Amino acid sequence: MQIDPLEAWERLRSSRASRPGRASGGARAKTYSTALEQAQQMLRAAEAVGPQTRPLLVFYGLSQAGRAIAAAAVGLRGEDWNLLAHGIHVTGYHKDFADIEIRTDPAGSSGSFVRLSELLESPVWGGTPAVRLEDVWDALPVNLQYPLSTRDRLTPLYAASEIGSEDHPLLTVEIGDIPDHVVDAGTRQALDGYLAAYPGTAGRDSFVFRTAAGEEVPRYERHLPNAGWLSVHWEMPAESRSAQDRLERLRAMTRGYAGHRYFFPAPAGLSRELHSLMAWWVLLYALSMLARYQPAQWANHINVDSSRHAVPIEKVLEQAMHHLPTLIADTIEEVATWP
Incomplete structure (x- = not known):
């Protein structure tokens, strides 16, 4: 897989002078440009730190890019493009890393994850059933060589x-x-x-x-x-x-x-597969919540001397910085050109 993040950032920066879709003017135009600048600065800043804090910067970089995607989307009218709150939740921190649980707000709510998922025809699942972290981890092509457990896997x-x-x-x-x-x-x-x-x-x-x-x-x-x-x-x-x-x-x-x-596989309990950008969103949100609110547990997970998950976590965070610019640019083109 040949991915050039520098070329992707060039595409994204060039789009700010001729903003796509519904981001051509007004508040949507300002949000589009500012959110992309914030996304790029956060992802660049993430390159300078280690896994202790990297998931915070990478996730919030993606979150700001999500606001640019919504601003450009021709499928979001009125104030639906203005994303509020996260719309996604993590529980089960006490469980094995692979078994951490993710739930979303109900369909039709205004959280960023729900609004973008519905825009991209990607599922949301409300309070139950929870989706396991491992199922989302395995849904990303970059993790093909980095299993979290010895279970039979469903990979792209x-x-x-x-x-x-x-x-x-x-x-x-x-x-x-x-x-x-x-x-x-x-x-x-x-x-x-x-x-x-x-x-x-x-x-x-x-x-x-x-x-x-x-x-x-x-x-x-x-x-x-x-x-x-x-x-x-x-x-x-x-x-x-x-x-x-x-x-x-x-x-x-x-x-x-x-x-x-x-x-792509559909995580257990869901009727369809996640859009790849939303799979990254789930995974990075979970990692950022661990790092922010459970710092001691996060330190255990990324300890290369004791955790079998430490190297896979390091690798997925490195790949996130490499892959996300291209996925963001591709998604903006996708939502800005729909009839």
């Missing part, structure tokens, strides 16, 4: 497709990063059970298979030692088989992340 599945230019009755997608326990099982049942957690894969018609003991089973390939791949097919309607139709189908089934497409 890379979606690669050569659409071509000709009409075709099938949309074929090469799905990557299928975990070892699914590949090793080698059965249709194991595959179907695993993909049930990925809403975007619904409606698939077939896959490339081999015959084993008279049964058609998935024909996986390994491009990397721990990454199984499988070609999966979706049948297109007779009237919608052009390259553009198939590209739109792929985009509808997947979500983008820094120029790539992924099938």
Whole structure:
């Protein structure tokens, strides 16, 4: 994954002279420019500190960028763009790091997380059930190599497709990063059970298979030692088989992340997957609340001499500073150009 945060900041700074979407004038324009400047300064400041305080600066940098996103969004009218409060809550600090619990305010409320989630067609879940920190951690591509526990994981599945230019009755997608326990099982049942957690894969018609003991089973390939791949097919309607139709189908089934497409898992209890920016929001909010309100526990979690989570936490905070500028810029373009 090639990500250039400097190029992303250039895009964001350039947008302030010709503000996108509904941020073209008035209070929304001032909020857009000021919030982006604050976001950039906070994320730059985060580079100069260690993990003791870094999550505070990174989260509030993202939070201010969220205000710029809302200011530009054509889907937010009236005063709906003016974000108030957080709209998200963390409990269960006494539990294992992976089991910390996150809840949101109800749908339709004015908290930043709820308002932006609804704008981006990302779920909110009110008071219950809680979403576990590990489920959100695993939903980010940057954490693929950094598990928090030994549980079977639901991680993003890379979606690669050569659409071509000709009409075709099938949309074929090469799905990557299928975990070892699914590949090793080698059965249709194991595959179907695993993909049930990925809403975007619904409606698939077939896959490339081999015959084993008279049964058609998935024909996986390994491009990397721990990454199984499988070609999966979706049948297109007779009237919608052009390259553009198939590209739109792929985009509808997947979500983008820094120029790539992924099938993302839905955290347990939710009907659909989180938008990647909102997954980062959940994770960074939880880490910032730990650092701010539970400093002793936070110190234990980031102690490299005693905590198995210390290095993964360091890595995810480093990646946040690297990835967020691109995700913010992409999200602004997304919400500012919707009809």
